[in-house]
Amino acid sequence: MTMDIAPSRESRRARRNVTVLVLAQAFLGAQMSMIFTVGGLAGQTLAPNPCLATLPISLIVLGSMLSAGPLSGFMQRAGRRAGFLLGIAGGAAGAGIAALGLYQGSFALFLAGSLLTGLYMSAQGFYRFAAADTAEGAFQPKAISYVLAGGLVAAILGPQLVKVTAETMVIPFLGTYLVAIGINLSGVLLFAFLDIPRPPPRDPAHHHGRSRADLLRDPAIAVAIICGMVSYALMNLVMTSTPLAVVGCGFDTGTAADIVTAHVLAMYVPSFFTGHLIARFGARPIVALGLAILAAAGAVALTGVEIESFLVTLILLGIGWNFGFIGATAMLAQSHGPEERGAVQGMNDILVFGGVTLASLASGGLMNCSASSAQEGWMAVNMAMVPFLALAGGALIWLTLRPKDQA
Numbered sequence: 001m002t003m004d005i006a007p008s009r010e011s012r013r014a015r016r017n018v019t020v021l022v023l024a025q026a027f028l029g030a031q032m033s034m035i036f037t038v039g040g041l042a043g044q045t046l047a048p049n050p051c052l053a054t055l056p057i058s059l060i061v062l063g064s065m066l067s068a069g070p071l072s073g074f075m076q077r078a079g080r081r082a083g084f085l086l087g088i089a090g091g092a093a094g095a096g097i098a099a100l101g102l103y104q105g106s107f108a109l110f111l112a113g114s115l116l117t118g119l120y121m122s123a124q125g126f127y128r129f130a131a132a133d134t135a136e137g138a139f140q141p142k143a144i145s146y147v148l149a150g151g152l153v154a155a156i157l158g159p160q161l162v163k164v165t166a167e168t169m170v171i172p173f174l175g176t177y178l179v180a181i182g183i184n185l186s187g188v189l190l191f192a193f194l195d196i197p198r199p200p201p202r203d204p205a206h207h208h209g210r211s212r213a214d215l216l217r218d219p220a221i222a223v224a225i226i227c228g229m230v231s232y233a234l235m236n237l238v239m240t241s242t243p244l245a246v247v248g249c250g251f252d253t254g255t256a257a258d259i260v261t262a263h264v265l266a267m268y269v270p271s272f273f274t275g276h277l278i279a280r281f282g283a284r285p286i287v288a289l290g291l292a293i294l295a296a297a298g299a300v301a302l303t304g305v306e307i308e309s310f311l312v313t314l315i316l317l318g319i320g321w322n323f324g325f326i327g328a329t330a331m332l333a334q335s336h337g338p339e340e341r342g343a344v345q346g347m348n349d350i351l352v353f354g355g356v357t358l359a360s361l362a363s364g365g366l367m368n369c370s371a372s373s374a375q376e377g378w379m380a381v382n383m384a385m386v387p388f389l390a391l392a393g394g395a396l397i398w399l400t401l402r403p404k405d406q407a
Contacts, residue, residue: 063118087123
């Protein structure tokens, strides 16, 4: 008797979807590393007050937060592909309006474009959830990890495009935003190959899961959201300030781009094995390791402002984010049913990106306005990590030590 070991149709579909989402993360995601590299520097040239230099980045994250809930609901009704196409439309329009703001020297227009870019960032955040939609069993955390690993290409491509485009036009950074428009438009073809079934329409006669209040009262969901929020917010807090700190300490924009490249590589290279580690050891230990590495990044940053210190800090920051954020995503994916997917994922991203918005707003103020020098501002940014790491670490310990719920 011959045993049929050919992969099932569902297995092939899951792998095909992961491939599409990896490519989307790689190429469409390059625009985010581009914009996060130049957004603060461009904002500094347009802002009436240096304390507002990172406001464009903050508005990207704010736009992501505001659109997360509606976009999640839209995907629940219309499907993932429609939601991702809406996201790239927002990214293209946002880059176009930001480019117009640079051309006209209008900070207000530049901010409006940044806010609209948040729609793409929100859609990109759902790539990891989409990977889990058709994946099953041990492949689910691996699928999430592989999709985030696609950011490896974005880590190399985005900052290198900045080096090529930032000064190619009379108006600095204008070329970068024009290239971002083209990157978004390429996604229309890519998502034609995505094959994720639409969720079944809601039947009022059937149970559709817990309310949002009940979901937030679930300890596993609450702690997953806290850990994801802290991991992402602290990464953003430090990364947003890095180009300002590097240039403020006497180095050039190219050096800042290279450090951001190393950081984004560190964010995504571990994704090739993070999913396997989660499958073997569980999500909670990996989240704990991520928080510890984020703490180590802050400790290294406090040692000085040499290139080596910046580089090691940003590498550790990326690795810590990877373990903390992927681990928290896996915790969340395991804590709710399919009928609760839209509510949980939308609520999670609203809270996560709300925290990231506050972090990016605080980043510019701490960097430029809390001290008399770039070096002191950089120290203030990294000291700000301490209470939030304590919050996430304490929540994770509480969940681990908590007696198991009764059925």
